[in-house]
Amino acid sequence: MLTQEQQIFEQIKKAQNILITFSKSWDGDAVASSLALFLYLKRLDKNVEVIADTPKLEKLSPTDKNALFSFLPSYNEIKNSLENLRKFIISLDISNTKVSQIKYARKENALNFIISPKEGFFTNDDITSRAGEFKYDLIIVLDTPDLESLEKIYDNDTEFFYKVPIINIDHHAENEEFGQINYVELKAVSTAEVLFSLFESYSRDIINEDIATCLLAGIIYQTKSFKTSNITPRTLLTTSQLISMGARREEIVNRLYRSRSLNVLKLWGRVLARLSSTLNNKLVWTTLTPVDFIKTESGEKDLIDVIDELIVSIPQAYVIIIIYETKLKQEIKIKEEVLSEDKLGDKTAKQETAPLTNVIVYTTKNINLFDLVKKYNPAGTKKLVKIFIDKELKKAEEEIIEFIKNQLNNLPL
Secondary structure (H helix, E strand, O other), rough: OOOHHHHHHHHHHHHOOOEEOOOOOOOOHHHHHHHHHHHHHHHHHOOEEEOOOOOOOOOOOOOOOOOOOOOOOOOHEOOOOOOOOOOEEEEEEOOOOOOOEEEEEEEOOOEEEEEEEEOOOOOHHHEEEEEEEEOOEEEEEEOOHHHHHHHHHOOOOOOHHHHEEEEEEEOOOOOOOOOOOOEEOOOEEEEEHHHHHHHHHOHHHHOOOHHHHHHHHHHHOOOOOOOOOOOOHHHHHHHHHHOOOOHHHHHHHHHHHHHHHHHHHHHHHHHHOOOOEOOOEEEEEEEEEHHHHHHHOHHHHHHHHHHHHHHHOOOOOEEEEEOOOOOHHHHHHHHHHHHHHHHHHHEEEEEEEOOOEEEEEEEEOOHEEEEEEEEHEOOOOOEEEEEEOOOOHHHHHHHHHHHHHHHHHHHHH
């Protein structure tokens, strides 16, 4: 009987075109692991692509050359949508009548094929149509709890995920084991660590410096540069082996943790100055005003870094919240006045009112934030969501903290 590792590589051997994908959260471990697997399969001479939906709450857009993991090999190979997934085939029976000429023409929303027979004519019975085979014959999903977390990659083409074999690789307990092969190692601290074990079982010699660097980047990111409490001897041994294989540790650490700008550090100072907690530090939050962003010359994109630092500094936290405004009240007032004047001149104009307060909520535990704050219509992932409250900062803070505190009290934590 084949082991799981052997089953995985048997599927890979048979596959002609492989899709690697991961959650829309663009977690660093998922990104680094996907690139490591991409490079490994390339060395096995496989046709492979990495595709993941564009994140809403990522530090920077994945297409931005300055994105957090843009230094990793083949980062620019990651695409954000499935294209030409399946061909549509129209067949014409030419056993009785041969074709002289074929043309096509567009007319409004129709594409007309004009086929001229050499002699005789074609009838409706000569025409058939069908959907062709999918572009990929194997899907490998990394570091993702369920297919819904893939967002539009899954939502736009659900039939594809039901008809093509899926290998599901992860290390999280909340993984729903949605694959035909589920390689979920709960004792591993990262998916990168799981992949290293998988690669070793097949051929350690295929791991080059670039693959080792990607794997080490996933481990370093997931452990916050070895500051988390879940590090195991296996993690340290894997790290040592990757470095001996040429993993560029200094480059990883410099890019992920030693490249903070002075502006971001100033923002952290303001976050820490207003830090509050309750429920024995299980719920931690802070607030920021537009002036904080102006004075520190920083922006919303820097807040994910802040959350990472809070995770390391307060390991007992279950939920971390950043509550902030991005526009000065004067700006909002001017906008409202302009819109009101426009409305007087045009009865069809609508007054746009943006929510005053933004809230980012992150959980370090197995808590589904979509369920926790569903009354606020959250956007994001189960572990990281953004919501809006149409109130001023102080009132919004009181409302959301009281609400989440009550929610946590009702959970079996």
